[in-house]
Amino acid sequence: MKSALTAIAFVTMAATATLAQAQDKVTFLTSWYAQAEHGGYYQAIANGIYKKHGLDVTIKMGGPQVNAVQLVAAGQADFFMGKDFQVLSAIEQGVPLTTVAALFQKEPQGMVTHTDVNTLADLKGKTVLVATSGRSTWWPWLKAKYGLTDDQARPYTSNMQPFFADKTIAQQGYPGSEPYTAEKAGMKVKFFLFADDGYPPYGNTIATMQKTVKERPDLTQRFVRATVEGWKSYLENPAPGNALIKQDNPKMDDEMLAFAHRKLKEMKFFDAGDAAKQGAGIMTDARWKNTYDFMISSGQIKPIPNWQQAYTLQFVKDLKVMP
Known part of the structure; x- marks a missing residue:
């Protein structure tokens, strides 16, 4: 046994x-x-x-x-x-x-804005900070949907200081990242998820x-x-x-x-x-x-x-x- x-x-x-x-x-x-x-x-x-x-x-x-x-x-x-x-x-x-x-x-890509922006359509006339990768993905979609132009785009370098310093700037972001950085800096912001507006x-x-x-x-x-x-x-x-x-x-x-x-x-x-x-x-x-x-x-x-x-x-x- x-x-x-x-x-x-x-x-x-x-x-x-x-x-x-x-x-x-x-x-x-x-x-x-x-x-x-x-x-x-x-x-x-x-x-x-x-x-x-x-x-x-x-x-x-x-x-x-x-x-x-x-x-x-x-x-x-x-x-x-x-x-x-x-x-x-x-x-x-x-x-x-x-x-x-x-x-x-x-x-999860979206836009971080100051509190005066109520919809993504309000980005007309504002400076938008866009990373190089964004120019060949979501930026063409955003331009086509809301009539934005390349003249509004400026490079985004993963630094939020330009956004903090200028109320006319909006910038790309992710819901768990840039809004957190803004919160820690005492800055009230809004976040708009592109998918909620039809980004496919x-x-x-x-x-x-x-x-x-x-x-x-x-x-x-x-x-x-x-x-x-x-x-x-x-x-x-x-x-x-x-x-x-x-x-x-x-x-x-x-x-x-x-x-x-x-x-x-x-x-x-x-x-x-x-x-x-x-x-x-x-x-x-x-x-x-x-x-x-x-x-x-x-x-x-x-x-x-x-x-x-x-x-x-x-x-x-x-x-x-x-x-």
Whole structure:
């Protein structure tokens, strides 16, 4: 009897060891320095969610000098935190990317203004601070929708001092970042989310090479599911993920993380729209068609015969992780 129990124990240990060795290594590249908007990825590491799905995930931070498309195309990362416009532009240029999930149903980009502004239409005549990346994404949309002009645009350098010093300036921002900086400085501001005015793209997507989807569909499915579960967990209790965020980015303090986490929940990025009924991470053909049509109409890309390769519903249509 004893020898039988010993044999069973040995087999169990061997199976456990094999499982531990079978963890697939995955490198994920974020869009910027670690922050609450990346919380679900960090949470999936902190709470062992990736490990539960057989994944050994390393997160690499993006930044102003990081070209995510080049790194993924060169095989230095498996997945990255993408943007719809970015992937469609890559398809036009012959780079075979694709999007496999949308963690945010709304793009978190918006405008920070002084309190005299009541709608985005009030930006006429004001100076608008726009980063280089914004000129090829949301700025063409804003101009077309509200009749703004390039003469109004000035460079945004991630420094809010020009905005604080001049009441006629508005600037781009994210709900969990610039409004927090203004609050700490004692400045009352308003924030307008572009998505609330019809800005079409998803936010915080998972993108990868089409080759990865074709050759490693099981790994892709596990990464998508684990990430969605990580985001659900982060929004419920962000402490584990925040601890790892602060390790990667010591400039993030508890107060700023708490502010951003609150905004993510209040503005329902994860669980708005289609996600409320179809599950988190969901995408639809109609939403992608709206984004593609806008990019054509605004002249950002030329018509692409294979534009639908910019996304696949394969990994989210049956996921059904309800937020």
